[in-house]
Amino acid sequence: MASKKTINFEIVTPERTLLKTKILQVTVPTQEGDITVLPEHTPLVSSLKTGVLEITKEDGNLEIMSVAGGFLEVLLDKIVVLADNADRAQELDEKETEKARKKAEEALKNLRDEDKEMFAEISSQLERELAKTRSIKRWRNIKR
Numbered sequence: 001m002a003s004k005k006t007i008n009f010e011i012v013t014p015e016r017t018l019l020k021t022k023i024l025q026v027t028v029p030t031q032e033g034d035i036t037v038l039p040e041h042t043p044l045v046s047s048l049k050t051g052v053l054e055i056t057k058e059d060g061n062l063e064i065m066s067v068a069g070g071f072l073e074v075l076l077d078k079i080v081v082l083a084d085n086a087d088r089a090q091e092l093d094e095k096e097t098e099k100a101r102k103k104a105e106e107a108l109k110n111l112r113d114e115d116k117e118m119f120a121e122i123s124s125q126l127e128r129e130l131a132k133t134r135s136i137k138r139w140r141n142i143k144r
Contacts, residue, residue, distance in 0.1 A: 004024055004058075005024075005038075005039040005040065006022040006023060006024060006039060006058050007022065007023060007037075007038075007039040007040075007041075007077070007078060007079055008020075008021075008022055008023075008077060008078035008079070009021055009022065009023040009026060009055065009078065009079045009080075009081075010078065010079070010080050010081070011053070011065065011067075011080075011081040011083060011086055012080070012081070012082055012083070013070075013083050013084070013085060013086050014084070018065065018086055018088060019055070019063065019065075019088075021057060021058065022057070022058040023055050023056060023057055023058060023079070024038070024039075024056040024057070024058060024060070025037065025038045025055075025056045026053065026054065026055045026056070026079060026081075027053065027054045027055075028046075028048065028053055028067075028072050028081065029048060029049050029050070029051025029052065029053065029067065030046040030047065030048060030049060030072060031046065031047045031048070031049050032046065034051070037072075037074055037079055041074050041079075042074070043074050043075055043076060044072075044073075044074045045071060045072065045073050045074075046071065046072045047070070047071055047072075048067055048068075048069060048070045048071060048072055048081070048083060050066075050067065050068040050069065050124075050127040050128055050130075050131045051066070051067065051131050051134075052064060052065070052066055052067075052131060052134050052135045052138055053065045053066070053067045053081065053086070053135075054138070062142050063088070064088075064089040064090075064135045064138045064139040064142070065086050065087060065088050065089060065135060066085075066086065066087050066089065066092070066128070066131040066132040066134070066135040067081065067083045067085065067086045067131070068083065068084055068085040068086070068124070068127065068128045068131060069083065069084030069085060070082045070083035070084045070086075085128060087132055087135070089132075089135040089136050089138065089139030090139055092132050092135065092136050094133070094136050097129055097132045097133055097136065098133065100125075100129045101126065101129035101130060101133060104122055104125045104126040104129055105126060107122050108122050108123065108126060
């Protein structure tokens, strides 16, 4: 039986390296839509959108993360995700995430129309919290 091909993978935020390992594939939310990258993929650079990143590790286990902003770089020998924000689903507290989401929704409702900068900031925060919630739910589903 032939072994499956792997590629080096790294996800980094300004604060830390979240994961550095060999993987079988990764599905990444880009501005053009979700893409799945496998070993021997054509090199590319793409900007990330807020969403859920799903990694299949070398051992076949899944790793789920929420990401917000940044870039994906696919090279011949590795995949690098440089994310503005990223969280491993298993490290997130669902109650705290839900609380932050509700707070952002409430702030958005109470915002006046003329404050477009604040609207954009709160909308972005809400989008990050929703991505965290989706990653937690996805993680919970695969662990059943």
